[in-house]
Structure formats: structure tokens, C-alpha cells
Amino acid sequence: MNDIIKLDETNIISILHSGDTLKAAGKPFVKQIYLVDAHIAGTMYVDNIEELEPNLVVGKKLNFYREPENPHDKLAIVVKDDQGNKIGYVPRNKNEVLARLMDAGKLIYGTIHEKEYRDDWLNVSMQIYLDD
Structure with a gap:
């Protein structure tokens, strides 16, 4: 204790x-509730994204962490892989309700849905869930 x-x-x-x-x-009664699809914003600003990319496989769980002190967005949600590496952010146009749920103690997370390089930008799409 x-x-x-x-x-x-x-x-x-x-x-x-x-x-x-x-x-x-x-x-015993936890259920996974699908909420929304989104891409991971800001992957182009992750210095080592090329090293992280091979481990970003379809179906892999992504952990979300609130970043209320973010100077650009008070509702910011950081997306990290299972090793704790920052991959990017939940896009601003999708984070308001998710941030409020997280602030209320709800577990919100994502899974990788697909990924592809577009020129030198890694586009990762995810599905976002709530465990309730």
C-alpha cells in the first residue's frame, strides 16, 4: 500500500x-470505445522520426499525454509510442473533447491505422479510443 x-x-x-x-x-467491464480518426500532427518536427518509423506498425498502440503548459495550445495532447518516444500531437482540430476527457481522468489512446511517406513527411493516421 x-x-x-x-x-x-x-x-x-x-x-x-x-x-x-x-x-x-x-x-471486468472495461470496453474500448472508438471515438475518431486523425493523423498525427507534427511528425515533421520529430528529429529522429526516420529511426522511429520502422516500429510504427499498423495496430500498434499509441499513448496520449496532456501537455497543458504547451505555449501554442493549452489543450495539446502528445502522442508517444510504447517506448515513450514522442511521435507528434493529436491535431488541434480534434483535441478539445479528448483533452477534456483526459483531464477528467479518462484513458484515451490511439492505434496506428496506416502510414506512408509523402515526400519527406511521414503521414501516420490513427484511430482514437476511450477505455471505459
């Missing part, structure tokens, strides 16, 4: 995204 009390925000987010802890805790 002491370990749970000592958890900080990063550890709690990691536990939520792992899924294993929640399954072990016995949350």
Missing part, C-alpha cells in the same frame, strides 16, 4: 497506460 501512496503523476500515467495493472485489479 505504501508504494501506491508514493506514486507521482508520471508513475500513475504509466500504470494507466500499461493496462496490465488495471486488468490485474479486476476491472
Whole structure:
């Protein structure tokens, strides 16, 4: 019990995204709810995107993290792979409701739907889900 009390925000987010802890805790009626399709914004600004691209396979889970201190968008949601590498952002035109759900404690995440290079830009489309 002491370990749970000592958890900080990063550890709690990691536990939520792992899924294993929640399954072990016995949350029997969790269902995956499809919300919306979107592309990952900002992949062109990720310095090592060429190195990350081979691991971005269709069906792979993408973790979302709120970034309320982002100077460009207070509703920003960072998209990371399962290794914690930043891939980009949920597009601004799709993030308002998602950010509010996340701020209310809901687990929102994505899965890679398709990807393709368009010239030197990696276009990754994802499907976004809510676990409820």
C-alpha cells in the first residue's frame, strides 16, 4: 500500500497506460470505445522520426499525454509510442473533447491505422479510443 501512496503523476500515467495493472485489479467491464480518426500532427518536427518509423506498425498502440503548459495550445495532447518516444500531437482540430476527457481522468489512446511517406513527411493516421 505504501508504494501506491508514493506514486507521482508520471508513475500513475504509466500504470494507466500499461493496462496490465488495471486488468490485474479486476476491472471486468472495461470496453474500448472508438471515438475518431486523425493523423498525427507534427511528425515533421520529430528529429529522429526516420529511426522511429520502422516500429510504427499498423495496430500498434499509441499513448496520449496532456501537455497543458504547451505555449501554442493549452489543450495539446502528445502522442508517444510504447517506448515513450514522442511521435507528434493529436491535431488541434480534434483535441478539445479528448483533452477534456483526459483531464477528467479518462484513458484515451490511439492505434496506428496506416502510414506512408509523402515526400519527406511521414503521414501516420490513427484511430482514437476511450477505455471505459
